[in-house]
Amino acid sequence: MTGEFELIRRYFASAACARAEGAVALGIGDDCALLAPAAGQQLAVSTDTLVEGVHFPKACDAFLLGQRSLAVAASDLAAMGATPLAFTLALSLPEADDAWLAELARGLDRMARQCAMQLIGGDTTRGPLSLTLTVFGQVPTGQALLRCGARQGDLLCVGGALGDAAGALPLVLGQRQADPQLAEPLLARYWSPQPQFALGQALRGKASAALDISDGLLADCGHIARASAVRLCVEQARVPLSLPLRGFAGDSEALRCGLSGGDDYLLAFTLPPAHWPALQAEWPQVCRIGHVEAGDGVCLLDDDGRSLEPTVLGYQHF
CATH class of the missing domain: 3.30.1330.10 (PurM-like, N-terminal domain)
Structure with missing residues (x-):
């Protein structure tokens, strides 16, 4: 033994x-x-x-x-x-x-x-x-990215396409099968997420607030909103979704995975607009998905700028 x-x-x-x-x-x-x-x-x-x-x-x-x-x-x-x-x-x-x-x-x-x-x-x-x-x-010292610095007028950004790991869950649990061209990139995002160290370090002195997305975009944005005493507005049409996820799950389920599925382990952060052009040039996979305004909580906006009520914000342990 x-x-x-x-x-x-x-x-x-x-x-x-x-x-x-x-x-x-x-x-x-x-x-x-x-x-x-x-x-x-x-x-x-x-x-x-x-x-x-x-x-x-x-x-x-x-x-x-x-x-x-x-x-x-x-x-x-x-x-x-x-x-x-x-x-x-x-x-x-x-x-x-x-x-x-x-x-x-x-x-x-x-x-x-x-x-x-x-x-x-x-x-x-x-x-x-x-x-x-x-x-x-x-x-x-003094350069750590925190959740409490987001300010009205900042942009809301994410470090890449969302929802792949959540979309992979039926594959992980053996509930579905798919062509390898669809299944393999989704399973890779679930089993081997890649922490965005270089991006996080590049955001020091630029991003006003940041966290990694573990429980779902909307739920985790709520942590920034609460810590910073602002409202984060997510524009639904700007949420980046991969082609394998769309092909496997369909557009509606892919969007749900991207908004509230969790397990992305990509960065979500707020950024003063002056930093956006240089950041986008250096990190083309980074996407601007919304903005920060006065208020509280997180709002989801449709293509016409109207507020939507998502049924699920993200994963809850209790």
Whole structure:
């Protein structure tokens, strides 16, 4: 029987992403890890928990789960404009399955290397399958992107096409099949989201507010609106939707996925109009989808500028 410390040593401490280097002064093996951020930097820290049957389906591919679990946690660093450094993993397992653990560790290591992050510690315990990841990054002092700076007259923008991961859910759950030309790009957005680190860092000193879209565009825009005491207006016709999503789900369902489906892990941000031309030239995938005005909450506008009442804003845990 594999013990806790042997499990950690075999599958995680020996991974390439667990080497102590750079800002990691001490990694796995002691009571604490030691981080040494560069001078003039603040630590950015965020924690995400993923639970089987809630955040990922039962009996899913362990390699894909490893990739996804780190990517969704690290996306919070991108939303703050932070440079990623390291992460910890607390893993609850119903049993220690060697083959499953090897694949989970391989997926984690793959995403860690893509994100330039190092595994610095964590914990394992027996229980229902869940993963809790705490991610660490650094951002120049005073330059972190927050949710509370949006101002009347700002533009509302997103980092790319929305809804693909939500559209993929029937494929993930085995409820539908599709031609690979439609299925593969949607499944890639679900299982291997790519945190927008470079875009977040480029927005430092430009965006007035930002976050990553996890629970759905409308729901997450509500967080900016609340923190900034403004109203965010989303123009329905401007919401970017991919051709694979439209082809798989149809226009109406694709729009629902883009507005409230969640799991996008792209940035949504507000931007003073003066910064838009240069940003659009450098980041052509970024789309302007609305504006900020006086008021509160989030409004959805049709093609004629009339307010619509969406039935669902986004995912709710409770």
